[in-house]
Amino acid sequence: MNYPSLFGFLISIVAIFVLLFLRAKVKNPYVKSAWRCSLLFFSMYGLILVLVFLRWKYYQIQLDTFDLNSNGTIDLAEYTKDYRNVRDKVLIGTTRNFAFMTGAALSFLLAGLAFILDLINTRFQLKNNPLKI
Numbered sequence: 001m002n003y004p005s006l007f008g009f010l011i012s013i014v015a016i017f018v019l020l021f022l023r024a025k026v027k028n029p030y031v032k033s034a035w036r037c038s039l040l041f042f043s044m045y046g047l048i049l050v051l052v053f054l055r056w057k058y059y060q061i062q063l064d065t066f067d068l069n070s071n072g073t074i075d076l077a078e079y080t081k082d083y084r085n086v087r088d089k090v091l092i093g094t095t096r097n098f099a100f101m102t103g104a105a106l107s108f109l110l111a112g113l114a115f116i117l118d119l120i121n122t123r124f125q126l127k128n129n130p131l132k133i
Contacts, residue, residue, distance in 0.1 A: 002096065002097065004100040004101075005049050005052065005053065005096070005099055005100045007100075008045065008046075008049055008100040008103070008104065009046055009049045009050065012042040012043070012045045012046035012049070013046060015038070015042040016039065016042050016043060016046070019035060019038055019039050019042065020039075022035070023035070029122050029125075029126065030119065030122060032122075033115060033118040033119050033122050034115065036114075036118060037111045037112075037114050037115035037118060038111070040107075040110070040111045040114055041107050041108060041110075041111035042107075044103075044106070044107040044110060044111065045103050045104055045107040048099065048103035048106065048107065049099060049100065049103055052095065052096055052099040052103070053096075055096075056090070056093060056096045059086055059089050059090045060090060062086050063083075063086050063087060063090055066078055066080070066082070066083040066086070
């Protein structure tokens with residue numbers, strides 16, 4: 001895991017723990033909506049970073065299987081078209097390098113949509129039955 005993704009993952013884990021700690025202190029239904037969507041954002045962000053890391057690790061393990069004599073280098077007999085395809089996926093890892101930004105953007109969009117829908121739902125529930133919430 002590269003450093004930006006590692007920092008993003010650590011921030012998401014810390015934020016999840018802080019949000020779970022603050023769960024009992026949230027009383028306002030609108031703040032509860034923000035709390036739920038913040039938890040969704042950080043959970044999705046951490047999950048995206050973990051999935052990108054696991055995919056990259058899978059490619060590294062697959063790349064190691066091409067070293068048939070286990071000497072740490074790829075000889076001419078081991079240099080195949082499949083090896084080149086996997087090597088290119090490992091070396092040209094733009095998805096891995098920018099996962100912390102694209103993961104944050106995707107998580108923000110989905111959590112923002114969930115927040116808007118949750119606010120609308122909370123407003124209708126308060127309007128129809130103010131004592132329930």
